Amino acid sequence: MHMADALISPAVGATLWAASAGIAACCARKIRQSGDDRMVPMMGVLGAFVFTAMMINFSIPGTGSSGHLGGGLLLAILLGPHAAFLVMASVLTIQALFFADGGLLALGCNVFNLGFFPAFIAYPWIYRPLARGDGSRAWMASMLAAVAGLQLGAFAVVLETKASGISALPFGPFVLLMQPIHLAIGLVEGIATAALVGFVSEARPEALAPVSTSHERRSRWYWLVAALLMGGLFSWFASERPDGLEWALAKVSGQSQTPSDGMHREAARLQQKTAFLPGYAFQTTEASRSGANAGASVSGIAGGLFTFSAATLIGVGLRRARRNGAK
Amino acid sequence: MSMGPGNYIEVGRMDELSRMDSPLHRLDARAKGLTTLIFLIAVMSFGRYEVSALMPLFVYPFALTAWGNLPAGFLLRKVALAAPFALFVGIFNPFLDRETLSWIGSHPVSGGWLSFASILLRFALTVSAGLILLACTGIHRLCAGAAQLGLPRVFVVQLLFLYRYFFVIGEEGLRMVRSVEMRGSRSLGLRTYGSLIGHLLLRSIDRAQRIYRAMISRGFDGEVRVLRADAPGWKDAAFVAGWSAFFIAARVCNLSELVGNVVFNIL
Amino acid sequence: MTTPPSIELRDLCFAYPDGTRALRGVSLSVAQGESVAIVGGNGAGKSTLVQHLNGYLMATQGEVRVGGKPIARETVAQVRRAVGLVFQDPDDQLFMASVFDDVAFGPLNFGLSPEAVEKRATAALERVGMLHLRERPPHKLSAGEKRAVAIATVLAMSPEVLVMDEPSSNLDPCGRRRLIHLLRSFDHTKLIVSHDLELVVELCPRSILLDGGVIVADGPTVELFSNEALMLAHGLERPHILRHLHPHG
């Protein structure tokens, strides 16, 4: 459920980049203050482990499908939330860079969705209180925490997509699509996490104990409040205005043009005839629609194809020139 | 079961590309990063239905691929492989948004198709720009540049550790998966998976402890120091300025339409 | 004035947190410039002993002296400069982005000037014949190259003592031969932990046999290794080259 650059608006991308960068800076400071030098190699190597584990799939009994480890919760259990957030951020950075999973501007969203929720919500609020003792309680705790973390992450994806207003997917169906899928993924993640934690706590109990707890208790409140604020803000954008920030920007800049009446009526008629989900008409800002008209005109399309070919030719030409230059 | 050995090899391939030498590779990491950022913002700030105005921006990835001597086919394939989520979300647009927004001749084009096309174009542009940035700079120089720009050291250092030890742990994982496969099991059941990944995790923890030991025995005191720092020159500045000017021009006026009009007027 | 021994252990005892008593009173002394091997079966305590030599583990009882100074919290930084530790798996030791960065890591931590660091790193790489690899990332080296670079990372710190844990593991015969030549060319005090007894015979005139955390024998390598009963009793066997040297050993 990586967010992609193509689906978010710059405003949403920038907001979440700022949020994630802020949290990362905070975490980095925490780790430096803790003065535990061992943390750096441990974070790096466990990051490499999670990155590897994400590539190894296992079959889910009775379903014919397969799952893999997500890693956020496991890292929080092994390293504590601050280090886990940073490691998750680097795993996602590597994925964005090497596999174009997500994208560079969407990286802020992805780090927030997949790093923040498991590390600062699911781990301190669900796993830690529930996982006292071991055995079945620990299993339950990690299942619940993994599911909750992923549900929040998936919901955040929906909100961010809606607030960006690039996809036409209406809110309701999108939520109904995303949440159940991630319920299944969350259960799988929970099972895998619990199995691994059980394995480590038996074989290397000392590896599980490094995180001290006193000031964390206090700081988990901050994170909860931050999450709620963030969620509230985005829900508002996403539900009030399907176009969210774009709408807000248009309002602020005072751009609003009325389209020609005739066309609007024609469009409405067509829409009624063909609508697949009539209730969920795609509402657009007037500004973007008038831009679209220009962009899709005949000369626009011809010119588009023309410039695309020109771009290709420039590329080919440059390469030729370099080859010849090298000879 | 699929440990994409593919994935493992892909990382290695990108790593190799970034170690090639070309005028593009030699540019300062920060200059390339900044240019990429401006490019991404330019692309993403277009309206939802914009199609033709995005076209001129393809000059950027194409020119850089050529200039940096990067394998176009390989990058193209990577772009295609990354597409699923964008496709998944975008494919609904044509069904949901059926308002006719435009006409090609007498054929109506709905907003949904326009925005779907727009998503795909944005996707191709942003993804290729990101991949090119990595392929012509490399993770180490990117990280060094980011650290110079103020990214927290802890973050940068552990990211580089992650990258370094991915080549060790990824290979260990690959070996383990192969050995399971060789024993004839075609899919990894939960039990096998648990013990395989569990062992991999234990080995990773042990390795981290040994690495720490190796670090302190060479005087590690919490700070990782590196010699050498890139110093940007006029070429870097020219690179940023030139491309940014182009991006802004392409963003402000629809170059495609301009070109189209000129062509039609001549005809 | 006599020079103090490079390494001196006095009644060294160590127990891991879980209670495993890995060392139970080890005393030994290695003179300056000497090459000494530590041999013994798996779990004998060799690696545990080695980790005391640069203060990673601290004795639960007894004392470790390097260059005459006892290792303590205050001296540990100094001791780490004096004792160069080469690890069993070079991947653990090569953690930076490039061979050069790795070799420069130690000198940079000691606060040397950039020029001095550059000079030292270059010299160390030259010494092991790996200067041509300076920009290579460590994961793109062969096992033998990794080993050589790992040794260079330690040489760059100009240590007085070289301590190696299993230096010849994972090497092919040719790489092993090259390693032996390289090690022989160093005039540092050397302490080599190895299961490769033939390498020990070639490099170390003196050997120490460890078993169950205590020293069971300490003496000339050839003499020790020829004692079939002793070797067998402690999980080792007489190396083949000795059969040629002393057919009736």
Ligand SMILES: Nc1ncnc2c1ncn2[C@@H]1O[C@H](COP(=O)(O)OP(=O)(O)OP(=O)(O)O)[C@@H](O)[C@H]1O
């Ligand atoms: N971290 C640890 N915690 C508890 N016990 C340990 C630990 N490391 C080693 N031991 C135990 O200490 C003893 C000595 O181990 P050590 O690693 O020093 O042996 P070694 O001689 O190096 O063996 P090998 O030849 O296999 O490398 C063994 O019994 C081992 O099980």
Ligand SMILES: [Mg+2]
């Ligand atoms: Mg050992």
